[in-house]
Amino acid sequence: MRRLQNALRFAAFVFAFTTLTYAQQATNSLVPPVPHAKTIHLKHLLVIGETKGFEHDSVPDAMAAIFNMGQESGLWDTTLRTDTELLTKKKLDRNAKNLEYFDAIVFTSTTGELDMDDSQKADMMSFIKEDGKGFVGVHAALDTNYKWPEYGEMIGGWFNEHPWMTFNAPIINEDPNFPAVRHFPHEFVKYDEIYQPKEWSRDKVNVLLSLDASRLDYNNNPRIHRTDHDFAVAWSKMYGKGRVFYSTLGHTEEAWHDPDIRKMYFEAIKWVLGMTDGSTASHPHPAGGAQ
Numbered sequence: 016m017r018r019l020q021n022a023l024r025f026a027a028f029v030f031a032f033t034t035l036t037y038a039q040q041a042t043n044s045l046v047p048p049v050p051h052a053k054t055i056h057l058k059h060l061l062v063i064g065e066t067k068g069f070e071h072d073s074v075p076d077a078m079a080a081i082f083n084m085g086q087e088s089g090l091w092d093t094t095l096r097t098d099t100e101l102l103t104k105k106k107l108d109r110n111a112k113n114l115e116y117f118d119a120i121v122f123t124s125t126t127g128e129l130d131m132d133d134s135q136k137a138d139m140m141s142f143i144k145e146d147g148k149g150f151v152g153v154h155a156a157l158d159t160n161y162k163w164p165e166y167g168e169m170i171g172g173w174f175n176e177h178p179w180m181t182f183n184a185p186i187i188n189e190d191p192n193f194p195a196v197r198h199f200p201h202e203f204v205k206y207d208e209i210y211q212p213k214e215w216s217r218d219k220v221n222v223l224l225s226l227d228a229s230r231l232d233y234n235n236n237p238r239i240h241r242t243d244h245d246f247a248v249a250w251s252k253m254y255g256k257g258r259v260f261y262s263t264l265g266h267t268e269e270a271w272h273d274p275d276i277r278k279m280y281f282e283a284i285k286w287v288l289g290m291t292d293g294s295t296a297s298h299p300h301p302a303g304g305a306q
Contacts, residue, residue, distance in 0.1 A: 057089075057090055057091060058090060058091040058092075058118040058119070058288050059091060059092055059094070059112075059116055059117045059118050060081070060085060060091045060092070060093045060094070060117065060118065060119055060120075060121060060284065061093075061094050061096070061101055061102075061112075061114075061117040061119070061120050061121070062078050062081055062082070062093055062094065062095050062096070062120075062121045062123055063096055063097075063099060063102070063120065063121070063122050063123070063125060063129075064077070064078050064095070064096070064097045064123045064124070064125065065096075065097050065098055065099055065125055065129050065130065066097075066124070066125060066126045066127065066155075067125075067126060067127030067128055067129060067130070068126035068127030068158065068159075069126050069127075069155065069158070070126070071124040071126075071154065071155055071266065072268055073124060073154075073265060073266060073267055073268045073270065073271060074123055074124050076268045076270075076271035076272075077123040077124060077153055077154075077265055077271055078095050078123050079271075080271045080277055080280070081093060081121060081123070081280065081284070082095060084277070084280075084281045084284070088281070090285065090288075090290070091118070091284070091288070094112060094117070098130065099129050099130050099131050099135065101113055101114070101117075102114065102120070102131060102135050102138065102139050103134065103135050103138050104138040104141070104142070105134070105138075114138055114139070114142045114148075117142075117148070118148055118149065118288055119148055119149030119150065119151065119284065119287050119288050120139070120142070120143075120148070120149070120150050120151070121150075121151040121152075121153065121284065122150075122151070122152050122153060122156035122159065123153045123154075123156075123265075124153055124154045124155035124156065124158075124265070124266075125155060125156050125158075125159045126155050126158045126159055127158075127159065128159075128160060128161070128162055128163075129159060129160060131163075136163060136165070136166075140165055140169065142257075143169060143254050143255065143256075143257035143259070144169075144254055144255030144256065144257055145255060145256065146256070146257070147255070147256030147257050148257055149257060149258045149259070149260075149284075149286075149287025149288055149289070150169065150170070150254070150257060150258075150259045150260070150287060151259075151260045151261070151280070151283050151284055151287055152170050152259070152260070152261040152262075153262065153265050153280070154208075154210070154262070154263055154264065154265040154266050155174070155266075156170060156261065157170060157171075157172065157173055157174045157210055157212060157261065157263065158173070158174035158210070161173055167214055168254075169254045169259060170259060170261055171212065171215055171219065171220050171250060171252055171259070171261055172212035172213055172214045172215030172216075173212065173213055173214055173215075174210050174211075174212065174213075175210075175211050175212060175213035175240055176210075176211050176238040176239075176240065177208050177209060177210050177211065177238070178209075178211055178236055178238040178239045178246075179209065179231070179232070179236075180208060181206065181207060181208040181266060181267065182206070182208075182209075183204050183205075183206050184204065184205055184206070184207055184209050184226060184248070185202070185204055185226060185227040185230040185231070186199075186202070186203055186204065186205060186224050186225070186226060186227065186248055187201065187202055187224065187225055187226070187227050187301065188200065188201050188202070188203070188223070188224060189222050189223060189224065189225055189298070189301055190221060190222070190223045190293075190294060190298075192293070192294070193221075193223050193251065193286075193293040193294060194282045194285065194286055194291045194292075194293050195223065195249070195251075195260065195279050195280075195282040195283040195286060195293070196223045196224055196249065196279060197282070198275065198278055198279075198282075199224070199275065199279075202227065205264060205270075205273075205275070205276070206267070206269075207263070207264050207265070207266050207267060207270055208263070208266035208267070209226060209246060209248060209263050210263040211238070211239070211240060211241055211246060212247065213240070215247070217245060217247070217297060217298075217299075217300065218297050219252065219297065220247070220250040220251065220252040220295075220297060221250055221251045221252060221294050221295045221296055221297055221298070222247045222249075222250050222297075222298070222300075223248075223249040223250055223251060223262075224247070224248035224249040224262070224264075225245065225246060225247050225248055225300075225301075226246040226248060228244045228245070228246070228302055229302065231244070231246075243300075245300055247263075248262060248263055248264060249261065249262035249263070249264065249279070250262075251286070251293060251294070251295050252295050253295045257287075258286060258287040258289070258295070259287070260283040260286060260287055262279065262280070262283070264276055264279065265280070
């Protein structure tokens with residue numbers, strides 16, 4: 016009899032404990048969890064999407080893609096801005112970060128003369144040239160700051176028409192060892208808008224991708240201004256101590272959903288941040304010059 020009573024007491028205890036546990040779990044499910052501390056990333060990226068000229072529909076896609084790359088990889092956090100306030104080394108109020116906080120800048124199809132005073136321009140160039148920080152120019156970053164000579168020197172030139180508008184561009188991979196283009200085959204086609212650069216020289220950059228001059232149509236095209244028929248699609252270069260990458264790819268919204276284009280910019284950002292190595296030495300046109 017005593018053994019039966021003990022068994023009944025134990026069963027009642029188990030039932031009460033189980034009921035209490037489920038009740039606590041039900042209550043706890045209604046209470047939000049304690050927030051996690053902010054993840055500390057390796058690097059800090061400043062992405063600028065200010066447009067003072069033509070406004071590309073792909074700017075939000077580019078900014079979102081770069082933000083997501085950092086989140087998914089855990090390699091960097093990203094500050095997205097459509098103004099230039101943070102492009103300064105002056106101390107800013109309201110918890111705003113300045114260039115001292117960042118490791119690289121990305122211009123996502125910026126256009127026209129950006130809202131920057133002379134001190135901001137000097138700080139940005141010092142950030143790259145003296146501090147050895149990185150810069151990535153996306154597509155219309157070449158259609159930017161025509162009245163600022165040092166900007167053109169830093170990025171490599173300026174926009175001077177897009178002779179074939181948006182088309183199936185035949186592209187040659189000139190430096191398959193460079194991390195940003197290593198995944199591309201030797202020859203491939205991308206539907207995009209390829210810029211023709213002016214005040215640009217192959218001798219001052221490392222051309223990574225270029226148009227296949229032998230597969231282009233030059234007939235009745237008044238927008239073609241380069242007599243050497245050397246149309247670079249992407250390049251790398253140094254500006255002082257800083258690493259610079261530019262590509263004309265990324266004009267369309269669809270481009271930012273193309274794994275190849277996303278990987279190119281992901282690896283380019285890693286390279287300007289000093290996470291990988293790649294050449295900036297110039298080399299001759301693979302076809303030996305004009306076609």
